[in-house]
Amino acid sequence: MAQFFFTQQLARFTTVPQVHTTAAQLRAGLDSAFALNPLLRGYVLDDQGRLRENVVIFIDGRRCADRIRLDDPLQPDSKVYVLQALSGG
């Protein structure tokens, strides 16, 4: 099953669940996590269900392709990291 890892920065604010999911796409996998903690959704997605501007998701080392549809495929052994996007110089 695909595994989701949420940045520990999020644990400062809300419960961060351990997620193992059979979901075939990214959004469905995220929904599995939001089912365990509905408040988590607002930390990762905005009002329109898009990935927040300063949040980034990597699936097996690749950045998610579409921040609106979130339809990247997941493999049974996928590892998905949900992180805050850092910037600066």
Added chain:
Amino acid sequence: MSKRAYISTRKGLFELTREGGRWELGPVHFLGDPVTITLPDTRDGSLYAALNLGHFGVKLHRKDAGSETWTELAAPAYPPKPEDSDDKADWATKLIWSLEPGGPDQPGVLWAGTLPGGLFKSSDRGESWQLVRSLWDMPQRREWFGGGYDSPGIHSICIDPRDRNQMLVGVSCGGTWRSEDGGESWAVSANGMRADYMPP
């Protein structure tokens, strides 16, 4: 004179108490996090704090009277934007800029003003929120524009303490809007307001 003050800052919520003629620093809440506005609700003694966590968005918390702990509530959120909409506004809460209680005879009613310009109402102590469509859907709303922020926002909500149906909201930049029926309908009320730097 009140003996307590709440100071919302970009680094937390600071509680001050006045004793012996001077202000003393009391508890500090949400240390290190941006608190955009705080509302002490004198109707039931609860305290509300709105945060803007940057990466993770706008949040709202409530501390009930006598409690030491905060509970996270659902933050005001915009409904799905219709796919065929030509509205240029981003229907997503960027900031809770104003927060006010309803009338004394409306326990649990709260109003929140946000960027990008939506007014929200809660009837259950902030557990859930509804966008006030009567104002959001006014055609003139699309002409509002940002001042210090990129998008417009409601910075002030005034409820007449003698008659809760009399409401006035201030918009930056979009004038003041008045409702005489508790938010069911709105009309601009900005006669005489004119910025010298704007074209006539």
